[in-house]
Amino acid sequence: MNKNETIIMKSKPLIKESVENLKNRCSALKQEGIIPTMKVILVGDNPASLLYTRNKKKFIENLGAECEIIKLPSDLKEDDFLDHVADIVSDPSVHGCFVQLPLPKHLAHINVGELIPPYKDVDGFNKFNVMNLYQGEKGEGALIPCTPKGIVTICNYYGIEIENKNITIVGRSLIVGKPLSLLLTNHNATVSLCHSKTQNLKDHTKQADIIIMAIGSAKFLTRDYLSDSKSQAIIDVGMNQDAEGKLCGDTDFHNIKDHVSAITPVPGGIGPMTILSLAQNLLQAAEKSL
Numbered sequence: 001m002n003k004n005e006t007i008i009m010k011s012k013p014l015i016k017e018s019v020e021n022l023k024n025r026c027s028a029l030k031q032e033g034i035i036p037t038m039k040v041i042l043v044g045d046n047p048a049s050l051l052y053t054r055n056k057k058k059f060i061e062n063l064g065a066e067c068e069i070i071k072l073p074s075d076l077k078e079d080d081f082l083d084h085v086a087d088i089v090s091d092p093s094v095h096g097c098f099v100q101l102p103l104p105k106h107l108a109h110i111n112v113g114e115l116i117p118p119y120k121d122v123d124g125f126n127k128f129n130v131m132n133l134y135q136g137e138k139g140e141g142a143l144i145p146c147t148p149k150g151i152v153t154i155c156n157y158y159g160i161e162i163e164n165k166n167i168t169i170v171g172r173s174l175i176v177g178k179p180l181s182l183l184l185t186n187h188n189a190t191v192s193l194c195h196s197k198t199q200n201l202k203d204h205t206k207q208a209d210i211i212i213m214a215i216g217s218a219k220f221l222t223r224d225y226l227s228d229s230k231s232q233a234i235i236d237v238g239m240n241q242d243a244e245g246k247l248c249g250d251t252d253f254h255n256i257k258d259h260v261s262a263i264t265p266v267p268g269g270i271g272p273m274t275i276l277s278l279a280q281n282l283l284q285a286a287e288k289s290l
């Protein structure tokens with residue numbers, strides 16, 4: 001490959017390698033009489049959530065583990081929702097569980113991480129798992145949130161160093177931006193956590209070695225946010241629709257790809273990494289149950 005050619009950080013080759021490892025771990029557990037089992041709680045008919053949960057189930061079943069999607073009606077009463085979740089998480093044959101977000105409006109105030117015991121919380125949303133990140137990952141057996149974990153995994157795979165780097169994250173969500181800022185800090189990066197109210201955003205993106213886009217705004221990051229060095233790496237967490245209804249990220253991929261050293265595509269970049277992390281967390285949880 002030409003030395004100056006941009007690396008397109010596809011998740012596929014990494015996932016192919018990781019799947020072999022996960023299948024082996026799954027077989028080893030089965031020999032001990034444990035079938036790694038995930039339950040997914042899905043409330044309502046949000047089409048994107050239906051698609052994401054089906055993709056997660058397919059990936060997990062391909063490893064030889066079990067995954068059931070429990071579909072609940074969108075008009076479910078809060079007490080009934082809480083009862084369902086309590087029943088599912090108390091089942092000793094379930095090693096991992098999560099509630100697909102977003103929840104319908106009348107349930108959206110519920111902090112789902114707190115409904116799931118920390119050692120089954122494969123999303124990493126429970127206080128115990130959040131505190132683990134906060135305290136520098138000292139919690140034995142703690143689970144790391146999936147998208148942040150997937151970002152570190154893909155950076156390692158493509159040789160994008162994190163330690164001692166300046167990393168600008170754009171987006172402060174509870175699922176990605178905030179936990180990611182802690183995880184990268186634990187890996188000795190210097191992190192700028194930017195958001196919709198950040199003044200002079202371009203100053204933050206231009207000085208970064210790595211820019212991580214997680215704001216949910218189609219093709220937001222254009223060439224004028226970049227330095228002239230062509231040495232920056234871009235991680236795109238966005239899953240948006242462009243004007244033609246096609247899936248696109250938070251970066252204007254074709255506008256910037258020749259002006260950076262490496263970039264994750266959408267689709268085929270961080271989306272599958274989130275699913276890989278979920279499967280890794282399930283196996284970690286099942287192994288811990290031994």
Ligand code: GUN
Pocket residue numbers: 098099100101102123146147175274
């Ligand atoms: N909806 C979008 N991303 C996620 C995620 O990582 N976990 C859950 N539970 N719901 C989501």
